[in-house]
Amino acid sequence: MTLRIMRHTLILVCMFVFLAGPAQAESVRKALSQESVLEEVQKRGTLRVGFSTFKPWAMKDKEGQFIGFEIDVARALAEDMGVEPEFVPTKWSGIIPALLTGKFDIIIGGMGIRPQRNLKVNFSIPYDNSGMSIVAHKQVAPDCDELEDFNKSSVTVAARIGTTAAQAAQKHLPKATLRLFDDEAQALQELMTKRAHALVANQPLPEQQALKHQEQLYLPLDGETFTTEPIGFAVRKGDFDFLNFLDNWIRVKKAEGWLQDRHDYWFTTLDWEDRVQ
Numbered sequence: 001m002t003l004r005i006m007r008h009t010l011i012l013v014c015m016f017v018f019l020a021g022p023a024q025a026e027s028v029r030k031a032l033s034q035e036s037v038l039e040e041v042q043k044r045g046t047l048r049v050g051f052s053t054f055k056p057w058a059m060k061d062k063e064g065q066f067i068g069f070e071i072d073v074a075r076a077l078a079e080d081m082g083v084e085p086e087f088v089p090t091k092w093s094g095i096i097p098a099l100l101t102g103k104f105d106i107i108i109g110g111m112g113i114r115p116q117r118n119l120k121v122n123f124s125i126p127y128d129n130s131g132m133s134i135v136a137h138k139q140v141a142p143d144c145d146e147l148e149d150f151n152k153s154s155v156t157v158a159a160r161i162g163t164t165a166a167q168a169a170q171k172h173l174p175k176a177t178l179r180l181f182d183d184e185a186q187a188l189q190e191l192m193t194k195r196a197h198a199l200v201a202n203q204p205l206p207e208q209q210a211l212k213h214q215e216q217l218y219l220p221l222d223g224e225t226f227t228t229e230p231i232g233f234a235v236r237k238g239d240f241d242f243l244n245f246l247d248n249w250i251r252v253k254k255a256e257g258w259l260q261d262r263h264d265y266w267f268t269t270l271d272w273e274d275r276v277q
Contacts, residue, residue: 036241037105038081047078047085048104052092054160054184055205056266057110061275069266073127074108076258077249091182093162096120100236106246107234110202112164114229122239123232124246127259131225132168134198135206135217141197144220150198151175158187158196168227169200192216204267211270 041047051058051070058068066087078085088104099107099121110130113123136144144150150157151173159166161180169178179196181187184205190196192213199206203225210217233246253259266272 035239037235037239038242038245041081041083041105045083047074047081047083047106048088049074049078049085050088050090050095050099050104050107051109052090052095052183054110054202055276056208056272057202058089059276067272067275069128069262070108070110072262072266073259076253077108077246080249081245092160093182095162096234099234105235110231111234112229113232114164114167117234120237121234122237122243123234124243125250126230126232127250127253128231128263130202130229130231132165132200132227132229133203133206133225134200134220135191135210136198136220137191137194137196138216138218140194141220144198145222147172147221147226149220153177155198156196157198157200158190159200160184160187163202164227164229165200165202172226173200208270212273 051074053059053066056068057070058066061067066089071087074085074087086104088098090098090103092109095107095109095111096117098104107121110128111117111123112130113126117123134147134150136150141150141155153175155173155176156179157169157173157176158179158181159169161182166178166180169176179187179190181190184199184201187196187199187201188209191199198220199209206219210219233250235242235246250259
């Protein structure tokens with residue numbers, strides 16, 4: 001019996017026993033709540049977090065520990081749930097299938113809320129916003145200041161496979177040759193070795209790389225993004241208790257200013273760079 005059928009059956013039973021009395025209704029309410037991942041996580045004592053490494057969202061420090069914006073978010077979420085975070089690094093191209101098969105409880109990985117993804121998973125309300133930016137090599141692609149300058153068959157653009165960056169490159173630069181890689185480090189290496197004219201990635205990676213490699217790289221669009229997308233937690237469908245908790249957790253952390261503080265530290269400074277391998 002699928003989770004959806006079980007839930008519908010329990011709802012019908014709940015309606016029936018409600019007429020019988022509060023004791024029976026309470027027992028059904030408990031049965032429904034026990035299906036939630038929220039209940040499972042609290043019983044287990046750990047929140048299993050699926051993510052993929054890319055700076056500054058998630059990466060390893062010099063001691064081999066994961067740090068980054070998403071890591072801070074996951075640790076704070078787990079702490080407020082009264083459990084420990086368990087990090088499960090996963091290739092981005094397979095991260096949604098891994099969630100659906102139960103490899104972890106939630107994706108906290110800078111995932112853009114997209115209709116196609118929403119067909120497979122449920123998203124929380126946005127806890128951050130991002131957008132696509134482009135960074136180019138000064139020698140290979142000099143004096144390009146518009147997106148259309150890269151929309152040519154002679155131009156090679158690098159991006160990470162399975163990401164909205166790859167989708168954005170395909171949509172906005174359909175004439176360019178698109179080369180896809182498993183992670184941003186490989187895509188950036190392609191750009192630095194002049195085998196690609198430009199790299200398309202989520203903000204702030206292009207901006208930070210242009211700042212770090214000022215002699216080789218530059219921002220063609222004056223640092224502006226050419227798309228905007230909300231970022232949310234992804235969970236399996238049908239679990240409304242867990243989703244309700246996540247939505248309200250985000251509202252509280254926004255109201256407290258905590259999410260903005262963490263965003264500013266990881267995305268508008270390089271104060272964290274000496275901590276990274």
